[in-house]
Structures are given as C-alpha cells and as structure tokens.
Amino acid sequence: xxxxxxxxxxxxxxxxxxxxxxxxxxxxxxxxxxxxxxxxxxxxxxxxxxxxxxxxxxxxxxxxxxxxxxxxxxxxxxxxxxxxxxxxxxxxxxxxxxxxxxxxxxxxxxxxxxxxxxxxxxxxxxxxxxxxxxxxxxxxxxxxxxxxxxxxxxxxxxxxxxxxxxxxxxxxxxxxxxxxxxxxxxxxxxxxxxxxxxxxxxxxxxxxxxxxxxxxxxxxxxxxxxxxxxxxxxxxxxxxxxxxxxxxxxxxxxxxxxxxxxxxxxxxxxxx
Numbered sequence: 001x002x003x004x005x006x007x008x009x010x011x012x013x014x015x016x017x018x019x020x021x022x023x024x025x026x027x028x029x030x031x032x033x034x035x036x037x038x039x040x041x042x043x044x045x046x047x048x049x050x051x052x053x054x055x056x057x058x059x060x061x062x063x064x065x066x067x068x069x070x071x072x073x074x075x076x077x078x079x080x081x082x083x084x085x086x087x088x089x090x091x092x093x094x095x096x097x098x099x100x101x102x103x104x105x106x107x108x109x110x111x112x113x114x115x116x117x118x119x120x121x122x123x124x125x126x127x128x129x130x131x132x133x134x135x136x137x138x139x140x141x142x143x144x145x146x147x148x149x150x151x152x153x154x155x156x157x158x159x160x161x162x163x164x165x166x167x168x169x170x171x172x173x174x175x176x177x178x179x180x181x182x183x184x185x186x187x188x189x190x191x192x193x194x195x196x197x198x199x200x201x202x203x204x205x206x207x208x209x210x211x212x213x214x215x216x217x218x219x220x221x222x223x224x225x226x227x228x229x230x231x232x233x234x235x236x237x238x239x240x241x242x243x244x245x246x247x248x249x250x251x252x253x254x255x256x257x258x259x260x261x262x263x264x265x266x267x268x269x270x271x272x
Contacts, residue, residue, distance in 0.1 A: 031232050037157070038166075040065035063116060096134075098205045131199060135147055136196070154171050168223075170222075
C-alpha cells in the first residue's frame with residue numbers, strides 16, 4: 001500500500017517544525033515500510049517520528065533506486081550514478097549539527113566513510129553511528145540546555161540521473177529520547193576532544209548550522225527541483241551503461257539498449 005503523508009501530518013510528526021522550519025512542507029511517500037526520497041536512495045529505517053537511543057544510530061538505505069540502478073563501481077561514461085551520500089544529525093532547537101558521514105572516516109569511525117563503498121555487492125547500506133557523549137541520558141530533555149530531543153536525520157544525495165546532475169536534501173524527523181548510556185572503551189579512541197562514557201565528543205563532530213533562512217531555502221529548492229522518485233508506480237527509466245564483462249570499472253561500457261540487443265541476437269542465433 002502506498003501512503004503519502006499530508007504536510008499537516010508531517011509537521012505533527014516533527015513537532016519542531018515551527019522552530020526548525022526544515023520539515024514543515026515535507027511529505028513522506030511510504031510503501032511497504034520504505035520511505036522514498038528525491039533521489040535514488042530509499043530509506044528502509046528509521047521511520048519518521050521514531051524515538052531512538054541505544055548504543056548506535058542505525059540508518060538503512062537502499063542505494064539501487066528500488067532495484068533500477070546498478071551498484072558501484074560505475075563505468076566512467078554511465079549517465080546515471082550516485083556520486084555520494086552524506087548524512088547529518090541536526091536540530092535548530094539544540095543548535096547541533098553532527099556529522100554522521102561525509103564520505104571521509106574520522107578516527108575511530110566517530111564519523112563514517114563513504115557508505116557507497118561499504119558492504120560491496122549489497123543494495124542496502126547499513127549506517128551504524130556511535131551516539132556522541134552529549135546525547136547520553138534517558139527520556140526527554142530534562143533542561144533547556146540539554147542536547148537531547150528532536151532532530152532531523154538529514155540525507156544529502158549528490159547524483160547523476162539520465163545525464164542531469166542533482167543535489168537533494170531529505171530530512172527525516174526523529175527524537176533522541178530513548179536510553180543512551182556509557183559504552184566500553186575510551187573516548188580518546190576517537191582522535192581528540194574530551195568525550196565521556198567511551199563515546200566521541202559532541203564538539204568533535206559538531207559543525208556550524210547554516211543560517212535558518214538559508215537552510216530553509218536550500219531545502220525547499222531541493223524538493224522543488226526533484227520530486228520523490230522510484231516509488232511503486234513511478235515509470236521513470238534509468239539510462240545507464242554497464243562495463244564490458246571482465247574489463248573492470250571505468251572501462252569501455254555498453255549502453256543497456258545495445259547490450260539487450262546483443263543478447264537477443266545471441267539467443268536467436270542459438271535457437272536457429
């Protein structure tokens with residue numbers, strides 16, 4: 001079943017919409033538990049509005065455009081590819097903007113490397129990020145100074161689709177309200193800062209937030225430029241080339257239509 005959440009319901013899920021401004025007009029297209037985005041990535045988990053905690057923040061992304069896009073490494077001349085996906089955990093309520101992955105791993109994987117290169121051969125990439133120290137606790141924020149509470153998982157996709165370049169922003173509201181406790185190990189493993197409880201320092205992962213109006217405009221421009229893609233019933237055709245078998249990545253590639261024609265002729269010659 002395909003479910004499209006109304007803007008009102010999306011705002012109700014966020015609860016910080018009037019403050020963060022980054023999800024006030026966002027709708028969620030959900031089918032069989034998958035959340036479709038303005039790009040090739042399909043979010044399997046978490047669901048919008050989920051209260052989270054535990055040892056890790058876990059994000060599962062299908063990077064195959066719902067089975068329509070090949071996995072990297074891509075041929076050099078293919079007209080459709082994912083250049084990179086970066087993910088942040090940010091809130092205009094707490095003023096925090098944590099790097100989950102910006103394609104370059106930091107010490108101890110406090111921030112993660114290029115998720116497109118992880119789990120080779122798998123269409124689903126499992127992002128497992130260690131909560132930083134200032135999010136430790138249990139329950140809703142106890143004071144106005146707490147860093148716990150409402151956040152957006154902000155998924156940024158930089159991709160090429162049928163020869164056109166796109167950069168899109170997709171914000172998934174969650175709440176950091178479940179229990180997050182100390183873990184085994186030393187915070188010094190993460191390469192700096194004064195982390196506590198075996199977790200990386202929040203300051204080590206924090207980035208300045210863009211001015212509110214600038215972030216709002218970037219988000220709205222992104223959603224206007226590219227609609228939600230690859231949901232059930234979406235008939236978009238992905239143009240791509242495939243490397244000649246055995247030639248390796250970046251080698252001469254065969255357009256899909258020519259590969260299909262060649263295979264069809266081969267079958268006909270065998271049958272005749």
